[in-house]
Amino acid sequence: MEDNKAIICKDLTKQFGDFYAVNKISFEVAKGEIFGFLGANGAGKTTAMRILCGLSYPTSGTATVAGFDVYKQQESIKKNIGYMSQKFSLYENLTVLENIEFYGGVYGVPGKEIKKRSDELIMTLGLQSEAKKLVGELPLGWKQKLAFSVAIFHRPQIVFLDEPTGGVDPVTRRQFWDMIYQAAASGITIFVTTHYMDEAEYCNRISVMVDGKLEALDSPANLKKEFGVNSMDEVFYQLARGAKRSGE
Amino acid sequence: MKVLGFILQKEFRQIRRDTTILRIMFMLPIIQLVIFPLAMDFDVKSINISIVDNDHSTYSQKLISKIASSGYFKVVSAETSFKKSLAYIEKGQADLVMEIPAGFERNLVREGVQKIGISVDAINGTKAGIGGQYLNSIITDFNVNIDMNLRGAIAPEQQGAIDIRYTNWFNPRAEYKYNVVPAILVLLLTMIGGFVTALNIVKEKEVGTIEQINVTPIKKWEFILGKLIPFWVIGMIVFTLGLTISWLVYGIVPRGSFLTLYAFAAVYLIALLGFGLLISTYSDNQVQAMFVAFFFIMIFILMSGFFTSTDGMPGWAKVISDMTPVAHFVKTDRMIILKGSSFDDVKMEFLYLVGFAAVLNGWAIWNYRKTN
Numbered sequence: 001m002e003d004n005k006a007i008i009c010k011d012l013t014k015q016f017g018d019f020y021a022v023n024k025i026s027f028e029v030a031k032g033e034i035f036g037f038l039g040a041n042g043a044g045k046t047t048a049m050r051i052l053c054g055l056s057y058p059t060s061g062t063a064t065v066a067g068f069d070v071y072k073q074q075e076s077i078k079k080n081i082g083y084m085s086q087k088f089s090l091y092e093n094l095t096v097l098e099n100i101e102f103y104g105g106v107y108g109v110p111g112k113e114i115k116k117r118s119d120e121l122i123m124t125l126g127l128q129s130e131a132k133k134l135v136g137e138l139p140l141g142w143k144q145k146l147a148f149s150v151a152i153f154h155r156p157q158i159v160f161l162d163e164p165t166g167g168v169d170p171v172t173r174r175q176f177w178d179m180i181y182q183a184a185a186s187g188i189t190i191f192v193t194t195h196y197m198d199e200a201e202y203c204n205r206i207s208v209m210v211d212g213k214l215e216a217l218d219s220p221a222n223l224k225k226e227f228g229v230n231s232m233d234e235v236f237y238q239l240a241r242g243a244k245r246s247g248e
Numbered sequence: 249m250k251v252l253g254f255i256l257q258k259e260f261r262q263i264r265r266d267t268t269i270l271r272i273m274f275m276l277p278i279i280q281l282v283i284f285p286l287a288m289d290f291d292v293k294s295i296n297i298s299i300v301d302n303d304h305s306t307y308s309q310k311l312i313s314k315i316a317s318s319g320y321f322k323v324v325s326a327e328t329s330f331k332k333s334l335a336y337i338e339k340g341q342a343d344l345v346m347e348i349p350a351g352f353e354r355n356l357v358r359e360g361v362q363k364i365g366i367s368v369d370a371i372n373g374t375k376a377g378i379g380g381q382y383l384n385s386i387i388t389d390f391n392v393n394i395d396m397n398l399r400g401a402i403a404p405e406q407q408g409a410i411d412i413r414y415t416n417w418f419n420p421r422a423e424y425k426y427n428v429v430p431a432i433l434v435l436l437l438t439m440i441g442g443f444v445t446a447l448n449i450v451k452e453k454e455v456g457t458i459e460q461i462n463v464t465p466i467k468k469w470e471f472i473l474g475k476l477i478p479f480w481v482i483g484m485i486v487f488t489l490g491l492t493i494s495w496l497v498y499g500i501v502p503r504g505s506f507l508t509l510y511a512f513a514a515v516y517l518i519a520l521l522g523f524g525l526l527i528s529t530y531s532d533n534q535v536q537a538m539f540v541a542f543f544f545i546m547i548f549i550l551m552s553g554f555f556t557s558t559d560g561m562p563g564w565a566k567v568i569s570d571m572t573p574v575a576h577f578v579k580t581d582r583m584i585i586l587k588g589s590s591f592d593d594v595k596m597e598f599l600y601l602v603g604f605a606a607v608l609n610g611w612a613i614w615n616y617r618k619t620n
Contacts (some may be wrong), residue, residue: 053463055618055619060355074618075467085463089457091368094265102254102257103460106466189509
């Protein structure tokens with residue numbers, strides 16, 4: 001594999017019966033890149049992402065994540081990635097600190113380091129007075145920011161974000177993207193799915209999935225040029241309106 | 249091992265926060281042990297009987313008063329015809345009808361033989377069956393007395409009847425609590441192992457946190473041990489609590505060794521935790537898990553001699569009964585507590601339980617997939 005690639009996918013396919021959730025998609029993601037993964041509901045984004053995270057076996061094709069094979073080395077992949085799922089997945093009946101401690105611990109971050117990093121994290125997030133509160137009591141925006149911070153707490157090479165800003169207010173979304181930029185600046189590759197086209201503009205490169213296939217892949221500026229439109233919204237509309245599948 | 253430590257810490261924290269479940273887990277032994285043994289008394293004491301006396305003789309009166317004074321029967325009516333008496337059964341006011349035919353005394357004295365008609369209401373099978381038996385033994389007893397009266401003057405030592413006396417070993421007064429308390433101790437472990445674990449893991453599936461766990465490098469065995477150990481500890485505490493209550497309330501102290509008893513409880517709990525785990529790997533939500541667990545636990549309770557003896561079961565049912573881990577522990581638990589059986593006496597059962605623990609947990613671990 002090439003050294004500067006975080007993810008390499010070739011003809012990756014996932015089939016459920018005679019339904020192709022993911023149909024021969026091929027792409028590469030460079031290290032440190034912010035890679036946007038777009039598509040209508042049911043286009044197959046989450047399925048593709050689950051394969052790359054080692055949660056699901058592909059039916060055919062090849063893929064490596066952080067240099068590890070998605071068929072055989074899922075556990076090695078898992079050590080090197082962070083994942084934030086569509087569903088909020090911190091423990092609501094644990095406190096902020098307890099969640100951080102647990103996830104830090106299971107990724108093998110040493111105890112002292114957990115303490116140090118969680119203090120920093122609480123400071124950056126401005127959660128000093130909430131650190132000992134149950135996560136379930138936090139507002140959604142804070143929960144999402146916390147979930148992201150926990151996903152990169154163990155300093156993974158790549159972080160997968162599945163619609164991380166769903167249901168979050170615009171101000172918090174903006175702050176969230178600041179956090180993403182910071183993480184990218186520290187060398188973490190970002191693989192993010194979203195439905196917000198303004199967010200798509202923040203990505204270095206974008207791919208658009210339609211009915212399980214990868215229909216476009218380029219930088220936002222190039223895509224707009226290629227489709228002769230002014231916004232990502234219109235690019236997406238042109239690509240996705242031909243979709244036959246909808247709904248997850 | 250370090251990772252396991254973090255998982256355990258997390259589990260114990262969560263269990264401590266879920267005060268409802270925690271309270272139920274500790275209320276369960278207290279309520280079950282205090283109420284069930286008192287409520288579940290299978291001795292039938294008040295059987296309603298309707299009597300038709302067509303003879304109106306001294307003997308028939310004697311028999312009736314003997315029945316009425318036995319303490320088991322309540323004479324609800326004395327009728328003049330069988331038909332009228334039967335109406336009581338039909339209305340559910342009587343469980344038994346006894347008809348004494350005309351010429352009862354005369355036939356008994358002259359020929360020494362007389363038939364009596366007994367009809368039972370078989371809708372309540374237990375009551376009718378036991379009532380019929382009681383009545384039978386009262387009449388037999390009455391017969392012997394008549395026999396003695398008739399022949400007594402001549403040669404009482406010729407009396408050849410065999411007198412049967414029961415002695416209830418290991419439970420001298422045949423009290424139901426001795427039978428039920430050990431069974432409830434097993435039931436407690438069954439509930440904690442079977443239900444609570446299954447629901448706990450499925451809840452993580454429902455909330456979505458299991459996906460987050462599956463995407464971490466946590467190993468399968470670490471996750472599973474992390475789930476089993478806390479509930480195993482709680483189960484053993486509840487078991488100890490149960491034993492304490494049996495001692496305080498009923499004065500039941502295991503006659504066998506505590507070590508043997510705890511060894512059985514420990515392995516049994518592992519087997520049942522494996523069962524809970526297995527259910528959780530096949531269910532997607534708590535409703536499913538609950539329903540499946542309930543289905544099996546019903547079978548366990550009805551088939552494994554909790555409240556009824558397995559000895560009377562037909563062969564195929566006994567096979568099913570043997571295939572539940574519960575049957576083996578119910579049996580040995582009673583043996584150790586009431587009879588004082590040693591480990592040697594029950595070691596085969598111990599091996600069965602170890603087998604169940606291995607198979608159920610192995611199956612669950614095999615079926616738990618981090619990647620699918």
